[in-house]
Amino acid sequence: MKTDTSTQPNFFDSKVLGHPSGLFVLFFTEMWERFSFYGMRVLLIQFLTMSVIGLNPGWEMSMVDAGAIFATYAMLLYITPIFGGILADKYIGYRWAVVIGSLIMTLGHASMTLETEFFMYLGLVLLVVGTGFFKPNMTSILSEMYKSFPEKKDGAYTIFYMGVNAGAFFGMMLCGYIGERIGWHYGFGLAGIFMLLGTLQFWFAKPIFGNIGDVPNKSIELSESDIKNTHTTIHEEKEAVKLNPFTTLDYILIVITSIIGFLYAFDDAFYIVGKIKLFPETILGYDGKTLIIIAGLLIFLYLIISRIVRYTKIVRDRMIAVIIFAFFTIFFWMSFEQGATSLIVFARDNTQRVLIGNKAMLFNVFNLLLTVVPLLIISWVLFLLAKQTIKKALISNIVLAITFIGVWAAAIWMLGRDWSSNAYEVTFDAIKTVALDKAGEPKLDKHNEKIYEYTPISPANQPKEGDDIVKQTAVVSQLDILEKGKKVEIYEELGNFTILSDKQKDKLTTDFKTHNKATTIVQAEITEIKDNQVEITASWFSILNSFFIIALASIVSKLWDSRFNPPASIKYGLGLIIMAIGFGILAYGSHGISEGTRVSMMWLVFAYFFHTLGELFSSPVGLSYVSKLVPGRMIALMFGMWYLAIAIGNNLAAKLGGQIEKITEEYSLSVFFLIFTVVPIVAGILVIALNPLLKKLMHGVK
Structure with a gap:
């Protein structure tokens, strides 16, 4: 426009x-x-x-x-x-x-x-x-x-x-x-x-x-200076438009591939929500979904190739370079976007998020600085903006001020809640049993000693004659101030206990009754008042990506402005490999852990560090190269193809991320993360190896 x-x-x-x-x-x-x-x-x-x-x-x-x-x-x-x-x-x-x-x-x-x-x-x-x-x-x-x-x-x-x-x-x-x-x-x-x-x-x-x-304003025409591709002359642009118009067949193929693509995108969701299958089960005795998707890919490849070959050699070569980058983009986002699925579940279910004493205090101080310092900086920018625009856009500034009052209020409430939490040691009765593996054999630790499980006694888990009843303890966070010796009722969720209020107990009792289940509420006693404890939310780890981007972006940017600035394919390959190192760290950290065991939160912190660094290496390569390498007549289709590659990567990321529990159960958590270690490393090595070819195809574009 x-x-x-x-x-x-x-x-x-x-x-x-x-x-x-x-x-x-x-x-x-x-x-x-x-x-x-x-x-x-x-x-x-x-x-x-x-x-x-x-x-x-x-x-x-x-x-x-x-x-x-x-x-x-x-x-x-x-x-x-x-x-x-x-x-x-x-x-x-x-x-x-x-x-x-x-x-x-x-x-x-x-x-x-x-x-x-x-x-x-x-x-x-x-x-x-x-x-x-x-x-x-x-x-x-x-x-x-x-x-x-x-x-x-x-x-x-x-x-x-x-x-x-x-x-x-x-x-x-x-x-x-x-x-x-x-x-x-x-x-x-x-x-x-x-x-x-x-x-x-x-x-x-x-x-x-x-x-x-x-x-x-449709009356305003594009001038020659508006040609987007600065690496293609105006004459080349006009010739490209003249020699390569979209044909009727092109439009038909675009419609067909679009329909197949949308069917693929919606198929699983429709089946989960309404048991509706958008693809036929079989075609000529073969899986219908697989055949149609393969046909769609072949049609799409024909569409792209048939259009590319109509251009002159330089334009054609540059577009081939874009397609190669788009292909490797799938592997990057397939791995990086685990942050939206499997890494959140890993943080919730497999990461030690409860800190006690000095560790809790250290986290609270760090989280305070992490929250307040950026808010102060952005609020200062808001003040500078208001000074310049208060007369022109008064209402806009008032609304913006309200948003920041809201954010400050929410942040202060969050920080105050964590700082004011109290920690108590509670004691309860539990049934001691030998932990068994899938074959029904006793699980052994590294010293070949039997591993035991402790099931808290509750209406749903009553002891039988001969069961070994033992005392167990747990440390529980609570906002209320309670006294030693007080009888309480506790409930275990995601591996951690909570002291129930009357309202929480009534809700749980009602929910269990609605589902015709006996409650797992446990009777306990406060036996000791502990130092401060804080439970980090699973969501908190996701902020590390944004934090590391803000912290590292200027450093990486200076690297690209120096004589050490590598070619596009090297950047992208290094980005894939560096990101894979983050998953390698998780694979190592989760190696050999037994069910119910939680790993140190530092494994996840280091993983996000390398994921972000990989993103910063890869981010210069992408849409900017599409705009540099593609002629104006083809740019909309190629931008669409680039976004399609990202969409496919995101789609695969979510589907593979959804397999975390299945792969962990069948193999191990370490094997799951190894998938996202090996695949990006192989892809990164391949794209680096293609550097001479890509450099040749780009014909001087940097």
């Missing part, structure tokens, strides 16, 4: 940190959208797989089914922006697209707070549709703002990217904490509230942007 610049304001008349104030309006809009997106995402898998009976119950869906649902959602998130971008570019403009997308996503979050099957799935659909409108058009507004200032664009995108990560950071931290500690619907609801407020602050900031992002 080309915008008439005759009535645009001079953006650099109003500056914040050397950039137009409009950039920071976009910064905060994107921040709140990412807050809501990642805040919801970090809760979804946990909610779907949590037991239907518990202090914070979920749907008790199998990890395989939950992964398949998330796979459909993740794949569509990268497909709908293709259509949203087209609609904005041709009909409604970037600004309206952002607002429409934001409002649809707000409705999606609101729908998910109801937690019923219909509204949960409706919410996911609305989020997918809303993302389609929002995602491509925020960056389009940013690009349009800096069209006359190309030398400032890199710095602007860096600042904008910080907004993305700040939103993800606080969304996962606060929505995750509230969702896990208070209730899933509160976490989903908080995401929706900030999505709505972010929409309002963007809408009321319209005077700052002039007519940037408005409905396109």
